[in-house]
Amino acid sequence: MLTVSVIKEDNSSQQVSCDKLPDECPICHKKVIPTSYGGFVDARPYPKMLQIIYRCPNENCRHAFIGFYRCFATRLSSGDVGGDVFSFEYSRPAEFIPRKFSEIISAISPDFVTIYNQAFAAEQAKLTVICGAGYRKALEFLIKDYLISSISEDAEKDKIKGEFLGKLIEKRVDHLQLKAVVKRAVWLGNDETHYERKWQNKDISDLKSLIDLTLHWVETNKLTEKLLQEMPEEK
Numbered sequence: 001m002l003t004v005s006v007i008k009e010d011n012s013s014q015q016v017s018c019d020k021l022p023d024e025c026p027i028c029h030k031k032v033i034p035t036s037y038g039g040f041v042d043a044r045p046y047p048k049m050l051q052i053i054y055r056c057p058n059e060n061c062r063h064a065f066i067g068f069y070r071c072f073a074t075r076l077s078s079g080d081v082g083g084d085v086f087s088f089e090y091s092r093p094a095e096f097i098p099r100k101f102s103e104i105i106s107a108i109s110p111d112f113v114t115i116y117n118q119a120f121a122a123e124q125a126k127l128t129v130i131c132g133a134g135y136r137k138a139l140e141f142l143i144k145d146y147l148i149s150s151i152s153e154d155a156e157k158d159k160i161k162g163e164f165l166g167k168l169i170e171k172r173v174d175h176l177q178l179k180a181v182v183k184r185a186v187w188l189g190n191d192e193t194h195y196e197r198k199w200q201n202k203d204i205s206d207l208k209s210l211i212d213l214t215l216h217w218v219e220t221n222k223l224t225e226k227l228l229q230e231m232p233e234e235k
Contacts, residue, residue, distance in 0.1 A: 001085070004052055006039040016041065018050060018069050018086040026094040028061035037064075041084070047071040050086040067091050096121045104219050109145035112138050116211075123204065132192025132204050139185055139211055140165045146218050147172055178217045185210035 003015050016039075025032050039052035050069035056062055069086035098117040106113055119134025143165065148157050160168065165186055173179045188207040191197045199206075 004036060004039055004050075006041050006050065006052075008041050009043050014041075016050065016084055016086060018052070018088065020088050022054065022065075022067045022088065022091045024091075025056040025058060025061055025063070026065050026091040027063040028056060028058055029095070029097060030056070030058045030061065032057055034065075034067075039067075048084060048086075050084075054091070065091050065093060090126070094124065096124055101215070102219055104222050105142075105215060108149050108218065108222070109142050112142040112145060115141055128204065132189065132207060135204070135207055135211060136186070136189025136192055139182075139189055139214065142211075142214065142218070143168065143173075143182060175217070175221075178214065181210055181213045181217070185214060 001017050001019060002021065003017055005013055006016050008014055021036070022034055023031060025034065034054035034056055037053040037055065039050055042049045042051065048071040050071070052067045052069065053064060054067055055064045068089050068091070070089050071084045072087045073085040074083050099120055101113050101116075115134060115138040119131045119138060122128075122131040122134060144160055144163075147160050147168070151157060151160075160172070163171075166183075169179055169182050169186065173182060185207060188199055188202050188210065191199055191202070192204075192207070
């Protein structure tokens with residue numbers, strides 16, 4: 001447990017207890033032991049919030065940031081130490097680190113990469129109500145772009161672009177395991193856009209896992225196609 005000097009609502013100072021320091025700078029994302037410059041207690045929300053000003057010690061960063069703490073207990077005051085005990089929740093501002101995808105995925109569907117990382121940024125910013133819809137959209141672009149990459153007829157490409165994703169999967173995805181995975185990813189993605197959830201025991205992490213399985217299959221299939229083209233059967 002740490003003791004920090006804070007400024008209260010009446011501008012008086014007091015020592016309060018908090019559970020830990022942030023162990024990562026939200027700007028450079030390095031593991032650090034930040035330097036503390038005091039804090040402020042805001043009594044308006046319930047439970048109370050504590051904000052502590054920190055500075056990253058990394059020579060390539062040195063940015064200031066704020067650690068946010070929430071009061072989780074109140075105990076008897078001891079001397080100059082207040083009775084509120086605060087627990088670390090998050091740091092701000094936060095620099096987003098996009099997810100990197102393979103050259104295969106980036107070439108097949110650059111729109112998937114863009115949409116996925118926008119949803120990922122929303123999730124890291126704790127906008128968890130809207131990021132699921134972004135992941136669902138990213139999945140649709142991935143599947144359609146993958147199918148389009150395998151055909152040459154413009155008319156068929158246009159059909160794929162306008163097809164509902166569920167029907168598209170049933171009609172054009174032949175691999176049974178991929179079809180099973182993608183269908184379930186669509187189910188969870190739809191849950192993120194509908195008023196009522198069907199899959200109460202599943203969440204964003206399950207949707208992302210299914211997208212990852214789809215990515216692995218797409219990459220494996222494209223690598224297999226490339227190998228067979230480079231090494232055809234001997235006649």
